[in-house]
Amino acid sequence: MNYEAKMFAEDGQKALPGEEGRSSRRWWIIGGIVAVLALVAAVFLFSGGSDDGAAADKAAAQREGQIPTVTVAVPGRQAIQRVVSGTGSLAARREMPVGVVGEGGMVTRVLVEPGDWVRAGQVLARIDRSVQSQTVESLQAQVRVARADAEIAQSELDRAKQLVDRGFVSQADVERKTATRDSAVARVRVAEAQLAEARARNNRLDIRAPEAGLILTRNVEPGQVVSPGSGTLFRIAKGGQMELRAQLPEDDLQQLHAGVPAQVSPVGTDQVFEGEVWQVSPVIDPQTRQGIARISLSYDPALRPGGFASARIVAGSNEAPMLPQSAIQSDANGNYVYILNDQDEAVRRPIRAGEVSDEGVAIVDGLNGNERVVLSAGAFLNEGQKVKPELKTLR
Incomplete structure (x- = not known):
């Protein structure tokens, strides 16, 4: 009976009164199950979407963190500033060697030491002149004799001129006395010239400074016999001026000209001295391909000729x-x-x-x-x- 009733209901025919209640409850159960499944799916989809967003945000943050x-x-x-650097040796800008000018002789006194300042014409060393002094005295005596002879000749000429008008002296005698007077005067002048020459030679015996400056070296001692072949006895830095002879490559030399400023630092000191280039070498060494820039410097005890120094030369500027x-x-x-x-x-x-x-x-x-x-x-x-x-x- 139940089987038939169920078949009858499934065929769309009218169910029995008892069967209709059970069918209604079944549909309600099915609807609830579907609603629950839909809710679960919605929750899953929502939670899944949130996880994807979080993952995307995390990945973006990671990518951001990887950018250095x-x-x-x-x-x-x-x-x-265009700066040219070089090194070189310090030297006197104008170094003057001083030697024997006169005959020479034995040195009796040396009056200066290296490092002393001297003026032009100052005596640096004295030479023995005992023999030369006697020669001067002899010449002075000759001058006095020649002057006396000239005075006598002049007196005789004056008397002859007074007597020629009275007829006691002929005109020929006057002319001879005039010639005698002129010869005596000439001998005076010769004697005076010889004396002046001897005095000049004696003055040249002493070793003198040709210019004012600083004594750099002394190569003579008292008792030493010197002559014109003795070589250099003193070296003087004219005016005490110094310079650095900086060795520079030829391409650096092309950037320099006289008057550009420079800074010089001697080895062994922290001092920096201001100077300027006063000469750029017109010649390049064919072996080293270098030339010399000469930087003038004012005197300072730290600037010793022969010392080594570095230079910083400002060759110009650009932007x-x-x-x-x-x-x-x-x-x-x-x-x-x-x-x-x-x-x-x-x-x-x-x-x-x-x-x-x-x-x-x-x-x-x-x-x-x-x-x-x-x-x-x-x-x-x-x-x-x-x-x-x-x-x-x-x-």
Whole structure:
């Protein structure tokens, strides 16, 4: 009976009164199950979507964390001095060797020492002149004799002129006495000239300073016999002026001219002396390809001729970007830096470096100064790599 009733209901025919209640409850159960499943699905979908968003946010954060932070700067342009450096020896700017001018003889006294200042004409050493003094006295006596003879000849001529009008003396006698007087006067002049010559020779016996300056060396002692072949007895720095003879490559010499300022630092001292180039060598050594720039210096005890010193010569100035050395990279293709484009991506830029100083490296070609240049970590970047810039101001 139940089987038939169920079949009858499934065929869409009218069910029996008892069967209708059970069918209604069954549909309610099915609807509840479907609603529960829909709710579970909605919760699952919602929770799954949240997890995907969180994962996406996490991945984005990870990607953000992988972008390196680099320090960049806009260098601009500034006045940069063109500096030429060189080394060389100190010397007197005008060194004057002093030797024997006269006959020479035995040195009796030396009146100066190295380091003394002398004036022009000052006696540096005295030579024995005992023999020469006797010669001068002899010549002085000859001068006196010649003057006496000239006075007698003049007196006789004057008396003859007074007597010629009375007829006691002929005109021929007057003329002879005139000639005698003229000869006596001439002998006086010869004797005086010989005396002056002897005195001049005696004055030249002493060794004298030709110009005012500083005594550098002394190569004579009392008791030494000197002559014109004895060589240099003293060396004098004219006016005490010194110079540095800096050895420079020929390309550096091309940048220099007389009058440019320079700083000189002698070895063994922290002192720096101001000077200027007063002469640039017109000749280049064909072996070393170097020339000499002569830098004039005022006297100072620390400037000793023969000493070694370094020079820093300001050859001029120009405007260029200045970067720290950490910003410059090098490889087989030359020097380069990394700059950032509008997307903060690293772009390689070839450069040509110029003057290197304590302030940094001058960039003479490759940058105009308006770029954002990576100051550090350039060795770890790649072309086109995204970075996070941190701007720094250069001094």
